[in-house]
Amino acid sequence: MSIADTLLAFTLAATLxxxxxxxxxxxxxxxxxxxxxxxxxxxxxxxxxxxLIWGAAVAFGLGxxxxxxxxxxxxLKYCGAAYLAWLGLNMLLRPRRSFxxxxxxxxxxxHWFVKGMLGNVLxxxxxxxYVSFLPQFIPQGQPLxxxxxxxxxxxxxxxxxxxxxxxxxxxxxxxxxxxxxxxQWMDRTTGMIFVLFAARLALSKR
Numbered sequence: 001m002s003i004a005d006t007l008l009a010f011t012l013a014a015t016l017x018x019x020x021x022x023x024x025x026x027x028x029x030x031x032x033x034x035x036x037x038x039x040x041x042x043x044x045x046x047x048x049x050x051x052l053i054w055g056a057a058v059a060f061g062l063g064x065x066x067x068x069x070x071x072x073x074x075x076l077k078y079c080g081a082a083y084l085a086w087l088g089l090n091m092l093l094r095p096r097r098s099f100x101x102x103x104x105x106x107x108x109x110x111h112w113f114v115k116g117m118l119g120n121v122l123x124x125x126x127x128x129x130y131v132s133f134l135p136q137f138i139p140q141g142q143p144l145x146x147x148x149x150x151x152x153x154x155x156x157x158x159x160x161x162x163x164x165x166x167x168x169x170x171x172x173x174x175x176x177x178x179x180x181x182x183x184q185w186m187d188r189t190t191g192m193i194f195v196l197f198a199a200r201l202a203l204s205k206r
Contacts, residue, residue, distance in 0.1 A: 003139060007154070010137045013197060014155040017129055018162050020190045021183065023119055028163050031112055032170040039112045040170075044163030046116025048156045053121050054130040055152030059145045073135075077201055080132030085198035087128075091191025095184035133197070136204050 018024075024047045032040035130152075138147040 006137050006139060010133070010151055011154055011158070013129075013133060013193065014151075014158055016190050016193055018155070018158050020186055024116075024159075024163075025166065027116060027119055028166050029170060032167045037167050040167045041163075043112040043116035044160065044167070046113040046118075047120045047163070048159050049113070049117045050120025051130075051152055051156050051159065052149075053117070054127060055134070055148050058130050058134050059148035077132075077204065080128060081198045081202035083128055084132060084194045084201065088191040088194030088198060091187040091194065095187035095191070097180050097183065132201060136201060 027043050027047070028040050031043045134148055134151055137151055138144060
């Protein structure tokens with residue numbers, strides 16, 4: 001696979017992860033609706049700071065372990081593939097019917113940047129995505145740290161663009177994302193992509 005194909009594949013996967021309604025989308029939508037655009041922007045910046053933290057973990061810790069240990073690489077590869085297949089099949093077979101962006105119980109004055117960052121760092125979906133996907137999108141012989149942060153930067157740009165769109169059009173988008181047909185379509189599409197990536201990951205080599 002060429003570098004251009006690798007970047008395109010990663011961009012597609014990162015876009016699907018970003019557009020699928022989840023904790024980050026709920027946080028930005030809820031904050032924009034209840035607290036206003038400024039606080040929602042802080043939350044969005046926090047979410048993307050969490051992405052950079054995950055990227056650093058892969059670049060300086062897990063990535064080095066994977067490079068040194070065949071056993072660690074294989075264990076992580078198969079665990080990641082199994083988790084992604086399980087997640088994808090659940091999305092395909094049992095897509096959600098509703099999505100709620102309210103009810104978090106937050107009070108005005110909450111530090112939204114920290115909340116967004118912690119919400120992302122503690123989100124296993126983002127962790128599995130980065131730990132499972134980033135290594136396989138780094139071409140052999142290329143610098144690990146530079147490529148890792150390059151890929152994370154692509155995800156951050158996509159995430160910021162999506163967050164700004166959510167903030168700028170909160171009400172119509174919130175209504176659209178709560179439609180049963182939209183939620184089920186996005187879950188099934190993302191589920192299929194995750195199953196395909198799980199198969200690719202399981203069959204991949206160092």
